[in-house]
Amino acid sequence: MTTKKTTKKSTASSRRRNSGPTLYDASNDELVELYTQMLTIRRFEEKAGQMYGMGLIGGFCHLYIGQEAVVVGIQTALKDGDSVITGYREHGHMIAAGADPKGVMAELTGRSGGCSRGKGGSMHMFDPERGFYGGHGIVGAQVSLGTGLGFAAKYRKSDNVSVAYFGDGAANQGQVYESFNMARIWNLPVIYIIENNQYAMGTSVSRSSSQIELHRRGESFKIPGKQVDGMNVLEVRAAMDEAVAHCRKGEGPFILEMKTYRYRGHSMSDPAKYRSKEEVQKMRAEHDAIDQVKQRILDADIMDEAALKDLDKEIKAKIADAATFATDSPEPELSELYTDVLA
Amino acid sequence: MAIKITMPALSPTMEKGTLAKWLVKEGDSIESGDVIAEIETDKATMEVESVDEGIIAKIIVAEGTDDVPVGELIAIVAEEGEDPKDIDVDSAPEPEKADDKGAEDDRKAKIPESPKEDPDEQDAGFAGAVVSSENLQDPEIPEGTKMVKLTVREALRDAMAEEMRKDGDVFVMGEEVAEYQGAYKVTQGLLDEFGADRVIDTPITEHGFAGLGAGAAFAGLKPVIEFMTFNFAMQAIDHIINSAAKTRYMSGGLVSCPIVFRGPNGAASRVGAQHSQNYASWYANVPGLKVIAPYDAADCKGLLKAAIQDPNPVVFLENELMYGESFEVPELEDYVLPIGKARIFREGADVTIVSYSITVGEALKAADKLAEEGISAEVIDLRTIRPLDIDTVIESVKKTNRCVIAEEGWPQCSVASDVSAQLMEKAFDWLDAPVTRVNSADVPLPYANNLEKAAVVGADDIVKAAKAVCYAD
Numbered sequence: 001m002t003t004k005k006t007t008k009k010s011t012a013s014s015r016r017r018n019s020g021p022t023l024y025d026a027s028n029d030e031l032v033e034l035y036t037q038m039l040t041i042r043r044f045e046e047k048a049g050q051m052y053g054m055g056l057i058g059g060f061c062h063l064y065i066g067q068e069a070v071v072v073g074i075q076t077a078l079k080d081g082d083s084v085i086t087g088y089r090e091h092g093h094m095i096a097a098g099a100d101p102k103g104v105m106a107e108l109t110g111r112s113g114g115c116s117r118g119k120g121g122s123m124h125m126f127d128p129e130r131g132f133y134g135g136h137g138i139v140g141a142q143v144s145l146g147t148g149l150g151f152a153a154k155y156r157k158s159d160n161v162s163v164a165y166f167g168d169g170a171a172n173q174g175q176v177y178e179s180f181n182m183a184r185i186w187n188l189p190v191i192y193i194i195e196n197n198q199y200a201m202g203t204s205v206s207r208s209s210s211q212i213e214l215h216r217r218g219e220s221f222k223i224p225g226k227q228v229d230g231m232n233v234l235e236v237r238a239a240m241d242e243a244v245a246h247c248r249k250g251e252g253p254f255i256l257e258m259k260t261y262r263y264r265g266h267s268m269s270d271p272a273k274y275r276s277k278e279e280v281q282k283m284r285a286e287h288d289a290i291d292q293v294k295q296r297i298l299d300a301d302i303m304d305e306a307a308l309k310d311l312d313k314e315i316k317a318k319i320a321d322a323a324t325f326a327t328d329s330p331e332p333e334l335s336e337l338y339t340d341v342l343a
Numbered sequence: 344m345a346i347k348i349t350m351p352a353l354s355p356t357m358e359k360g361t362l363a364k365w366l367v368k369e370g371d372s373i374e375s376g377d378v379i380a381e382i383e384t385d386k387a388t389m390e391v392e393s394v395d396e397g398i399i400a401k402i403i404v405a406e407g408t409d410d411v412p413v414g415e416l417i418a419i420v421a422e423e424g425e426d427p428k429d430i431d432v433d434s435a436p437e438p439e440k441a442d443d444k445g446a447e448d449d450r451k452a453k454i455p456e457s458p459k460e461d462p463d464e465q466d467a468g469f470a471g472a473v474v475s476s477e478n479l480q481d482p483e484i485p486e487g488t489k490m491v492k493l494t495v496r497e498a499l500r501d502a503m504a505e506e507m508r509k510d511g512d513v514f515v516m517g518e519e520v521a522e523y524q525g526a527y528k529v530t531q532g533l534l535d536e537f538g539a540d541r542v543i544d545t546p547i548t549e550h551g552f553a554g555l556g557a558g559a560a561f562a563g564l565k566p567v568i569e570f571m572t573f574n575f576a577m578q579a580i581d582h583i584i585n586s587a588a589k590t591r592y593m594s595g596g597l598v599s600c601p602i603v604f605r606g607p608n609g610a611a612s613r614v615g616a617q618h619s620q621n622y623a624s625w626y627a628n629v630p631g632l633k634v635i636a637p638y639d640a641a642d643c644k645g646l647l648k649a650a651i652q653d654p655n656p657v658v659f660l661e662n663e664l665m666y667g668e669s670f671e672v673p674e675l676e677d678y679v680l681p682i683g684k685a686r687i688f689r690e691g692a693d694v695t696i697v698s699y700s701i702t703v704g705e706a707l708k709a710a711d712k713l714a715e716e717g718i719s720a721e722v723i724d725l726r727t728i729r730p731l732d733i734d735t736v737i738e739s740v741k742k743t744n745r746c747v748i749a750e751e752g753w754p755q756c757s758v759a760s761d762v763s764a765q766l767m768e769k770a771f772d773w774l775d776a777p778v779t780r781v782n783s784a785d786v787p788l789p790y791a792n793n794l795e796k797a798a799v800v801g802a803d804d805i806v807k808a809a810k811a812v813c814y815a816d
Binding site for chain 2: 118119124127134137138141144148152162179181185186339340
């Protein structure tokens with residue numbers, strides 16, 4: 001990969017432009033890194049979709065295509081010891097946390113080289129060494145669990161934070177509000193990230209929610225919330241920096257509503273008849289998170305088209321390796337059936 | 344007409360209490376609503392209000408008297424127009440009893456008494472065996488260990504306190520566990536010793552705090568999550584099963600969940616169907632969980648300590664009716680029992696009675712009654728439901744060739760059903776009679792005293808089943 005003018009700046013400050021949303025002031029290196037991570041997740045998910053179509057991946061497979069800016073913007077604001085937990089659409093979260101795409105892809109194919117040795121599948125992946133605690137298939141469960149991760153950080157008197165991602169669908173589960181209440185009573189360092197991709201499976205937010213401004217869902221618990229353009233990774237990162245600072249200071253939980261969009265169906269088997277092709281096309285054409293950063297890189301003359309193409313090739317090659325690994329890795333030994341039930 | 348004031352019941356399970364203090368003296372006028380006395384139970388101190396008006400004619404039970412049975416006459420009040428001096432204590436009318444439960448409640452588990460007769464002098468009885476009614480000492484307790492008498496409640500508290508002293512990662516969380524000292528006073532004193540960071544009152548939020556606990560356990564803490572009763576854990580069962588029990592497996596062993604979910608389980612007394620369910624078989628169905636349901640105080644202590652030390656999620660099922668019962672507990676610095684090991688409570692030759700939790704008391708009573716009829720029953724307390732120590736049961740059945748499983752809980756898909764099925768599969772050739780289950784009636788638990796008694800498992804039900812498999816009737 002070739003980059004130009006990488007010395008521009010490297011401090012993680014934010015600035016406001018024309019009284020619009022606060023954007024993270026990324027250095028050239030950081031911008032390229034954000035772009036690389038987002039593109040890696042997209043290429044990974046495109047490959048996963050393809051492999052699903054080939055029958056190499058079973059069960060449910062929920063792709064993250066379209067939402068990449070959220071997880072990349074959030075994850076880059078974290079430090080060692082922070083913890084992250086999410087629902088079942090978590091391939092991107094694993095990769096953003098630093099997990100090897102080979103292990104993630106081999107888990108999708110149910111092979112022994114998978115990150116859960118083939119016993120978890122698409123919805124159940126974990127990397128506790130990197131602070132990633134899953135990968136949970138029950139909508140909303142990760143919110144209480146993530147509140148517990150924040151409880152542990154506070155119990156240990158660290159300044160670490162817990163990030164609990166959930167969708168606009170999970171935002172209507174009762175335990176979310178039980179968790180909000182406890183997190184605020186005890187001022188737990190939990191950042192609730194609502195990935196509002198506007199459809200809970202096929203039900204739009206306006207059909208499912210009396211208060212569609214989901215960042216305001218913490219108001220009756222006195223939890224501050226903020227709505228963020230989740231298609232703009234720099235806005236995501238700036239908002240996350242603010243939330244992290246709030247939590248590390250011991251001021252309790254924070255809610256960030258990420259307005260985002262998934263391009264694919266809810267899962268591979270969803271034909272997405274509940275929205276028009278035009279709606280999807282408009283988001284892709286006008287708001288795509290990766291295109292936005294790509295344009296910034298070009299505008300600032302950090303990399304040219306040819307260099308970006310090379311970078312994409314490099315990423316595709318890495319994903320192709322992961323796919324090969326996931327196809328070649330053997331299925332788990334039958335003796336694995338009875339391991340890991342109890343310690 | 345003089346009015347008799349009797350010792351009131353302050354909770355559904357109270358049988359007796361201490362009359363701590365009189366707030367009135369003889370000759371005082373009282374009106375309805377006046378606080379006249381303070382009563383202490385092992386759970387709480389409560390004020391007694393008068394429902395009548397009049398003059399205190401006679402205080403029968405002096406303040407400071409312990410163990411006053413519910414329903415006992417404690418004072419007499421003269422009504423308007425009566426001269427307190429004229430009242431004859433013996434002729435005052437009997438108070439109306441709203442409820443005849445109390446000291447005579449025969450479902451309450453008791454420590455079975457020693458046999459009145461020397462076992463050697465009894466009829467050699469069924470199958471020619473010598474009938475013994477001696478409870479065996481738990482072989483896990485070293486010979487010569489000093490024993491102290493503790494209630495189940497104290498034993499559970501001591502287990503938590505000992506583990507909390509040793510390990511700063513252990514904390515207790517639940518409704519009313521801290522400032523209130525525990526809804527059933529099981530966590531009494533823990534807040535004082537360990538502080539509010541480690542003994543944490545929650546909102547009424549079972550689903551949320553069970554999940555919060557599981558998440559804290561993922562991060563390496565060792566939560567002890569108290570449910571006020573396991574009936575309320577149905578709100579939280581998703582986290583107990585989907586989050587706590589399955590995560591180790593789903594993560595290929597990367598994520599552990601060292602958590603204890605504990606609280607009273609099963610029927611209490613007169614609290615109706617929604618507060619009276621045994622969940623042992625529900626949780627015992629789930630791989631990834633350990634399920635413990637002890638009977639006496641020593642097992643409560645040794646097994647709760649083991650549960651807290653265990654790296655797996657453990658469901659620890661207590662019984663409210665047992666909290667106030669006293670048993671001998673070994674005075675050892677660190678008394679930890681193995682999880683998954685049944686205990687032969689009493690040896691016998693003719694029939695094996697398998698049970699767990701409160702019903703072990705009924706099984707022991709049944710064994711006493713059977714002994715009187717010359718039938719020698721071996722009583723096994725499963726103690727742990729998952730993993731189930733079926734080997735101990737099989738070894739016993741190889742000796743007795745007959746088995747009755749007694750369980751306070753519904754029959755279908757019960758623990759009894761499972762023990763029965765396993766005996767059929769693994770000990771078929773040793774059986775001389777069908778394995779027989781003695782379960783609670785297959786109905787939501789009724790409120791009425793007589794119906795409730797008829798619904799739960801009592802010693803007589805077990806005796807009947809045991810005699811049937813011995814073809815003794």
